Amino acid sequence: MPVPSSVLNPPFHVVRLNHVVLTVRDLAAAKAFWGDTLGLQLTQETPGRLYFRAMEERGHHCIVLEKGTEPSARHLGFKVFSEEDLDKAQHFFRAKGLKAEFVEEPYQGRTLRTVDPLGVPLEFYFRMDKLPSVHQKYALYKGVKPLRIDHFNCFSDDVDASVAFYNEIGFRVTEYTENEDRSRLWAAWMHRKGGVHDMAFTHGIGPRLHHVAFWVPTPLNIIDLLDLMATTGYVGNIERGPGRHGISNAFFLYIRDPDGHRIEIYCSDYQTIDPDHEPIRWDLRDPQRQTLWGAPAPKSWFEEGTVFEGTPVRQPAYAASPIVAA
Incomplete structure (x- = not known):
């Protein structure tokens, strides 16, 4: 089965993956595991939500944990190259007959929320709050x-x-x-x-x-x-x-x-x-x-x-x- 030829000039430009939003039943247990055991940095704790980033990352979060009744994944998040790419992405998904709406998401501003054709929920954003670098603050390193x-x-x-x-x-x-x-x-x-x-x-x-x-x-x-x-x-x-x-x-x-x-x-x-x-x-x-x-x-x-x-x-x-x- 041949794979398709690469599209080097896509309709909008995705830079990389950035974050995932997961629901968990016990935020305290999740905080202990993701923070103390894995060693992710807790960047914000709000009622019902925990935000984490990894040591090299300057963006506010790569993992968002939400309190829920059952474990699930809410969205997979990707960074695009520019604000204009968000509008291009909305046009692209709507042309495919897929719902694509802008929302204001904490710490990441204007965010396009949509799904792929098989049903995977996606978020695309351009701007995220930046945090001071901790890459060389080795006293903070723990876990893995x-x-x-x-x-x-x-x-x-x-x-x-x-x-x-x-x-x-x-x-x-x-x-x-x-x-x-x-x-x-x-x-x-x-x-x-x-x-x-x-x-x-x-x-x-x-x-x-x-x-x-x-x-x-x-x-x-x-x-x-x-x-x-x-x-x-x-x-x-x-x-x-x-x-x-x-x-x-x-x-x-x-x-x-x-x-x-x-x-x-x-x-x-x-x-x-x-x-x-x-x-x-x-x-x-x-x-x-x-x-x-x-x-x-x-x-x-x-x-x-x-x-x-x-x-x-x-x-x-x-x-x-x-x-x-x-």
């Missing part, structure tokens, strides 16, 4: 020492359709997996910022959020986090890893927060800035696709995810059989 938000991965019931849409708005494929007969895409990794991905799609019941990922300095930070979680009551929240992906070459760990939201801790992928970068193809049954060392992912990794609030899910467009750990 997260430097920046890196990517989203979503379950998609039709990966081909997801890739076609995000390709149209300028996301470029870096790596992809085909199904057994090579007729359909099973997964794809797409970027805007010059890494392996800002947005990825995995075949499954969707749309749902599979995980949000954070970049850390070294694999040793991941080992430190494992030791910390194993001795502070979070050993059961370790889901998969540590390991090295075949896809992306990244060193990884997957964990779950107290509400079950999946988080990937991630480092050591590669640059994809060149406009003629050629995507890498993987076979679904290649054991090194999931983990370069050959270890398969657990069943939960293929089946469990965070629902998008108010968004119905659908069964995948076709059946597939990835390698699953016994």
Whole structure:
């Protein structure tokens, strides 16, 4: 299944991913996990909401946690290149027959709220409140020492359709997996910022959020986090890893927060800035696709995810059989 040719002059310009809004049942438990254990910086606490950023980030937030009755994802947020791109984006989504309305969102100003054609709720913004740099305030570093938000991965019931849409708005494929007969895409990794991905799609019941990922300095930070979680009551929240992906070459760990939201801790992928970068193809049954060392992912990794609030899910467009750990 060939991937579409890159669109280098999209209808509006997305710079990168920026933030996600998640609902949690217990804000105190979430604050302890995301702040004290992971090491994100709490930038604002308001009634019913927590705002966090990672150590390199100057923007006000990359994670927003809202009090809710059930865990869900509210929006995936992306930064555009200019205010004009917000208006271009609204025109683009409305031309597709998709609702696209401007809202005033705290700390990020005029924000376009919309959905992609498969139902993933999206936010696009240009201006966000800036905070003083803490990158070199090493006394503040704790947990896994997260430097920046890196990517989203979503379950998609039709990966081909997801890739076609995000390709149209300028996301470029870096790596992809085909199904057994090579007729359909099973997964794809797409970027805007010059890494392996800002947005990825995995075949499954969707749309749902599979995980949000954070970049850390070294694999040793991941080992430190494992030791910390194993001795502070979070050993059961370790889901998969540590390991090295075949896809992306990244060193990884997957964990779950107290509400079950999946988080990937991630480092050591590669640059994809060149406009003629050629995507890498993987076979679904290649054991090194999931983990370069050959270890398969657990069943939960293929089946469990965070629902998008108010968004119905659908069964995948076709059946597939990835390698699953016994």
